[in-house]
Amino acid sequence: MVFKIARKHLCIPYVLFLLLFVIAPVIVILYYAFTNGEGQFTVANFLGFFTSGNTVGTLLYSLFIALIVTCVCVLLAYPVAYILSKMMGRKRSTLLLLFIIPMWINFTLRLTALKEVLSVIEGNLAYHPFLNTVIGQTYDFLPFMILPIYTTLCKIDKSYVEAASDLGASPAEVFFKVTLPLSMPGIISGIMMVFLPAMTNYVILDMMYNSTYIMGSLIGGYFSAYNWNQGSMISIVLLAIICVATLFTNKFTDGEEAADRGAVL
Amino acid sequence: MKKFMSAFCLGILLLFIYLPIMLLAVYSFTTSPQLGSIREFSLQNYVTLFTTADLRNMIIGTFALALGSALIATILGTLGAIGAFYSGKLSKRVINAMNQIPVVNADVVTGFSICIFLIVVLNIGKETYIPLVAGHVVLSAPFVFLSVVPKLKQMDGSIYEAALDMGATPLTALVKVVIPQIFSGIMSGFMMAVTISLDDYFVATYTKPATFDTISTYVVNATKGAQTDIKTALWALSTVIFVVVVLAVLSMNMAGRKGKTDEKMD
Numbered sequence: 211m212v213f214k215i216a217r218k219h220l221c222i223p224y225v226l227f228l229l230l231f232v233i234a235p236v237i238v239i240l241y242y243a244f245t246n247g248e249g250q251f252t253v254a255n256f257l258g259f260f261t262s263g264n265t266v267g268t269l270l271y272s273l274f275i276a277l278i279v280t281c282v283c284v285l286l287a288y289p290v291a292y293i294l295s296k297m298m299g300r301k302r303s304t305l306l307l308l309f310i311i312p313m314w315i316n317f318t319l320r321l322t323a324l325k326e327v328l329s330v331i332e333g334n335l336a337y338h339p340f341l342n343t344v345i346g347q348t349y350d351f352l353p354f355m356i357l358p359i360y361t362t363l364c365k366i367d368k369s370y371v372e373a374a375s376d377l378g379a380s381p382a383e384v385f386f387k388v389t390l391p392l393s394m395p396g397i398i399s400g401i402m403m404v405f406l407p408a409m410t411n412y413v414i415l416d417m418m419y420n421s422t423y424i425m426g427s428l429i430g431g432y433f434s435a436y437n438w439n440q441g442s443m444i445s446i447v448l449l450a451i452i453c454v455a456t457l458f459t460n461k462f463t464d465g466e467e468a469a470d471r472g473a474v475l
Numbered sequence: 476m477k478k479f480m481s482a483f484c485l486g487i488l489l490l491f492i493y494l495p496i497m498l499l500a501v502y503s504f505t506t507s508p509q510l511g512s513i514r515e516f517s518l519q520n521y522v523t524l525f526t527t528a529d530l531r532n533m534i535i536g537t538f539a540l541a542l543g544s545a546l547i548a549t550i551l552g553t554l555g556a557i558g559a560f561y562s563g564k565l566s567k568r569v570i571n572a573m574n575q576i577p578v579v580n581a582d583v584v585t586g587f588s589i590c591i592f593l594i595v596v597l598n599i600g601k602e603t604y605i606p607l608v609a610g611h612v613v614l615s616a617p618f619v620f621l622s623v624v625p626k627l628k629q630m631d632g633s634i635y636e637a638a639l640d641m642g643a644t645p646l647t648a649l650v651k652v653v654i655p656q657i658f659s660g661i662m663s664g665f666m667m668a669v670t671i672s673l674d675d676y677f678v679a680t681y682t683k684p685a686t687f688d689t690i691s692t693y694v695v696n697a698t699k700g701a702q703t704d705i706k707t708a709l710w711a712l713s714t715v716i717f718v719v720v721v722l723a724v725l726s727m728n729m730a731g732r733k734g735k736t737d738e739k740m741d
Contacts, residue, residue, distance in 0.1 A: 217645065221558020221570060224551045224616070228573040231613045235588035236576070238596055290488055293481045305485065307724055312492055314670050314720045318694035319713040323495035325698075326502075326510045349491070402579065410581040413676055413695055426583040426677075433681065438591055445584040452579050 236449070242442035255443040265428065269447070272424040275340075276408035279347045283404050284397060286348070287355035291396075292389075295363035306360065310353045317350050321417050324349050339420035346414045351407060355400040362396025363389070398459050406452060496717055503710035508703045520711035523704055530693075530708060537673065537689045544611035545668035551612065552619025552668075553661050557653065559620075560627045574617045586610060586681035594682070606682035614678055615671040619664030626660030 246252045259265050294306055312320060328342060329335050335342055366389065374384045410426035423431070425448055432441035502510055506517045524530055559570040577585055593599045593606040601607070630653070638648040654661070676691035683692065690712070697705050 217561040217649070218558050218563075218566075220554045221556075221562060221566075224555025224558065224620070225570060225573070227551055227612070227616070228555075228570075228576075231589060231592075231609050232573060232576050235585075235592035238592045239584075239588045242591060286488060289484050293485060303728070307728065308489060309492070311720060311724055312496075313674075314724070315496070315713070315716055316674055316690050316694070318676060318691045318698075319709065319716060320496065322694060322698060322709060323499040323713060327495045327498060330510045349495075352488075352492070406579075406581050410583045411677075412583075413691075416695070417698055426581065429583050429587050433587060433590075438595060441587060442591065445587055448581055448584050452581070456575075456579055 239442035239445050242438050243446045246439060255439055258440075259443055259447060265444075268423045268425060268428055271422060272409040272426075275343060275347070275424060276405045278344055279351065279408040280401055280405050282344060282348050283352055283355040284400065287352060287359055287400065288397070291356050291359035291363055294360055309356050313353045318413065318417070320349065321346055321414060325417060336419045339415075339418060339422070342418040343415050343420045346418050347408050347411065350411070350414060351404045354403040358399040358403065359393060359396040362393045366392045402455065402459055405455070406448075409451075410448065496713065499710045500714040500717065503707065503714045508707060519704075520707045521715075523708040524711045524715070527705075527708065530705070530712075533688045533690065533693045534712070536687055540607065540611060540689065541669045541672035544608050544672050545615060545665055547608070548612045548616035548668040549619050549661060549665045552616040552664060553623050553657075555616070556620045556623035556627060557649075557657075560624065574620050576617075577613050578617045578621070582614070582675065582677040585613060586678035589613065589678065590681040601682060601684045604684065604687075607679060607684070607687070610678035610682045611672045611675060614675060615668035618667045618671060619661070622664040622667060623657055623660040626657035630656045 243255055244251060244253065246254065290309060294302055294309075297305065324346060325335065328345065332338060332342075370388050370392065371384055374388045375381070379387065409424060410429075412424055412427035412430055415422070415424060415427065425444060428444045429441050432438075432444065498510055502513075503520050504516055504518065506514045506519060555570065555574070559567050562570070589606060589610045593609065594601060599605050634656075635648050635652050638652045639645065643651070673690070675689070676695065679689045680692050680695075683689065688696070694709055697709060
């Protein structure tokens with residue numbers, strides 16, 4: 211009998227690749243997170259994370275920064291996406307491009323530019339580390355919030371809006387009772403694209419002279435100190451947060467928005 | 476009034492986005508070491524950018540890494556998407572779930588876990604570039620997969636069957652019938668893979684050889700140092716990349732528009 215190669219077998223290389231470079235590393239950090247330097251099983255790393263004031267403080271600080279940045283991004287991105295979705299034709303596509311071109315420029319270079327401007331305005335960046343972090347992260351992440359909200363707003367069937375106003379709803383009522391709820395999937399996938407990077411992208415804090423640690427800086431710190439076990443523990447905590455968030459948001463989106471980043475190309 | 480408010484709102488944000496890049500572009504053509512004090516016109520930054528060996532190697536290395544890893548990611552992701560599309564429900568769900576992990580995961584965690592597994596556990600040296608390339612493929616291949624899947628769903632499956640009925644081998648039918656129909660998805664996946672690799676800092680910093688730098692790792696190190704000529708040469712780099720990106724986006728947009736009108740005329 212000859213083994214016949216069917217089309218479905220084409221995915222074998224990719225599956226092997228994912229198993230080797232995605233699944234195996236996750237298993238390895240799970241192992242490291244629950245063992246000590248001698249390889250013995252322990253929950254000390256785990257308990258240590260949640261009983262140390264330092265690490266819990268870092269977790270709370272990360273959540274706080276991510277919350278602020280995400281809110282700022284939604285508040286800035288929604289009006290832009292809304293106005294763009296109401297436009298027509300060429301003007302709309304050109305303006306959309308203008309808002310998402312930054313996605314294709316290396317973020318460290320863009321932050322260098324922002325930093326130079328902020329130091330002219332503020333004199334010394336070190337005076338406002340928190341404010342600069344929020345500005346820097348917003349500058350970096352804003353396009354990733356605009357794009358999914360815009361895509362969802364464009365998909366909304368206009369007849370819902372027309373029906374609501376025909377039935378006597380005021381423009382404000384139409385927005386809050388029809389448009390906003392229907393655009394929730396876009397907002398949520400935008401939040402998914404912004405919240406986690408805001409908790410972990412410590413390069414932005416470094417560049418803005420913010421010496422307070424966030425979750426990402428903890429991993430970086432343990433990595434430099436060759437402390438794989440503690441570093442893995444932090445990674446596992448982050449993975450757990452991601453899992454909870456994904457399970458929660460799967461109710462709203464079908465994952466297709468993740469491909470939005472390339473939809474404009 | 477409403478129109479004015481809209482324009483004002485968009486204008487302020489565009490100013491926020493572009494003012495820093497534009498100012499840096501203007502100052503990159505001067506001898507000034509910081510914004511605010513215009514001195515004389517000079518191309519010195521551009522000369523430094525293209526003649527300093529360090530900077531040149533870093534730029535070439537970044538683009539070689541981006542194109543190489545994007546090529547691997549495109550092949551793996553496309554094959555994966557085609558295979559998964561024709562697989563049973565269960566395996567499709569498993570592949571989709573695995574594919575989703577690097578998409579939702581934090582880059583720091585992806586980089587750290589790959590580093591621990593490949594370098595600490597398997598003892599593969601960073602100098603082999605294997606961890607770095609593997610890391611970048613992990614970041615970008617899932618996006619290729621995600622951009623090919625919708626094209627497969629839109630594809631007319633009966634053409635493939637027709638090709639087989641007329642005597643084409645499955646391989647010929649795949650290359651000549653399926654690939655052309657999903658080609659736009661493959662191309663946008665490839666472009667995404669390139670930009671993801673170019674934008675990455677975290678995976679590179681955990682997996683790169685000590686002597687190799689990408690633009691991101693180089694810029695982050697340079698901002699910690701005090702070398703003014705390197706700092707201002709990076710302004711020139713930022714300007715060059717900005718111009719290239721704008722030109723690329725414009726030409727792609729034109730090509731896309733032309734393609735659309737061509738389709739209409741058919």
